Amino acid sequence: MKIELHEISIRELTEGYEDNGDDGVKGYGGKLDIRPPYQREFIYGDKDRTAVIDTVTSNFPLNVMYWAVRDDGTYEVIDGQQRTISICQFVEGDFAHFFKYFHNLTHEEQDHILDYKLMVYFCEGTEKEKLKWFETINIAGKQLTKQELRNAVYSGSWVSDAKRYFSKNGCVASQIGSDYLTGSAIRQEYLETAIDWISNGNIDIYMAKHQKDQNASPLWRYFQEVITWVDGTFTTKRKKFMKGVEWGKLYNKYKDVVYNTDEIENEVAMLIADDDVERKSGIYPYILTRDEKFLGIRAFSDTVKQKIYDKQKGICLICNNHFDISDMEADHIVPWRDGGKTEEENCQMLCKLDNRTKSGK
Template identity: 50%
Template structure:
């Protein structure tokens, strides 16, 4: 049964013995507090938000309640931060001299101001119970500041060696995943966007190979793996294939955000004519009929014109042609009201047909569908 009790801790106590390094992790409270346990997010407070924490303390305003968890199996470091990591790190970093407030470092403050900060009382609630109870509370308490996103919650629910190792690859500033994929993926590593995309790609990969899988299902199945090497290897293979076969220096704007895992799984065993592909990309980028340039590479690989969002005839051209055809479908010859007819390219785009009045014919919906399916 989970128990919750309130304790009072000062800024001076929580910042005492503060360490932040790869070997020892992030510790405070004289080494007794794990400030960033495996399920926690990376530090995301902006400088402005850090400054707001110090403003609150200096003005004696109440800082939001923080939540810790009491560990039953770690006498060396018996507490971990459940909620309040960003505020705790802001306080620790400021007292440690890592940033300035009002152009003053903590060590440049007058002694009485320093003491005012160190004596500031923090309200902490400590909960003790089973791991499942701890995580459920973590999901439901009011997270102050920036709400957790879906992937951060998943990291909490499936905390373990797999997530810890995955975050090493995908969730740090300038991490390996960012260096490899910054021109190919959207999002922010700190907010877990790269990790989420890697997991989505892996789940889709397993599904395409006959093992129906979801992101959550994959995390659950591998929660207790000692590392995330398989996920990292697949991610590297996908992006290295994209970088090898396409000129990322020239075309990174239309390459970013594509489902590279889908194309890797489908085409990685083929030998692509890279020179021909890059020449075709250059040609298509100059084609004013293409409304979605990011669809050019998918189109080249698949031949599916839907990726390109080709120009459609504007209403004035369609109405003019409808009038010229005496309101009749060019194929079946039946008369239709304007709203039941569609503009069609006489000469298709692939045969260099343009979207102008000379290349437009009005067809009924049924004839247009039948023509399009041929």
């Protein structure tokens, strides 16, 4: 790996600047790819852009940037895209700084900005070394997500096409799945979720396998199938509780099971109304798996546990041995699944061994 520090003036950086939308952003006389396919969309707001121009006009040092040197002698930004675009947009007159556009400045003020020197490391190395660079570089307050790092390592035709479906504001994945997904499409979290689902957690392996594919159509079809299955299985949409559920992994396991949707909806409504169920989003995986761990069943309070412990005089009601309260656990006499509530009258203290043996039956 070879890394060299260069001084690049804003005048040089902005020469030949072009923003062609989905076709990319160029600068540095057309030799710099400012937004390679794996990079995120522009996410800086007015406050961020102003901070960049403040730094330049005050002649303070801007955080160092990193460019990768390509085999053909051109460059691509691996860190500094947001700062670079902010600078270029200001010089192009896309926004004002303290109510003045670039063309409103005096020639001396313009030259002061254009002659400002950016510190840029030129990096030569393998694709995998990019990941190391990304992981160790601080991105000026906009830390890259893990998926953005992966997009860099496995960049190519597949990533570019996958981003078309999953990585833009208002993308088609957002249109059909935003009620079920957490995070942001533009920060690559929708893409990460879809790959996580289809690969059962093996995101890097999946991306490495498909890196050279011409398109990401299979991933998009899979995502559509998951959302269609959710809509058909849980017919009443409850956005508040349905976001963030591991829908794809549930689909992978239960997609071929035929359910009575009326019974499911009745049970969902009942569980939502049950005060003992503290994790409402866990209702959906619980209905499919019958594993109560998803529900976060309300625990007995310390006050109730102490009161029942004193009432039993520290005796476990199964083995009849005496224990300190720290060695005992509160148990539902009538199990929650059989209608037992988390109330004092339904509480008994058992030693840890007997409680866990009882719970496993």
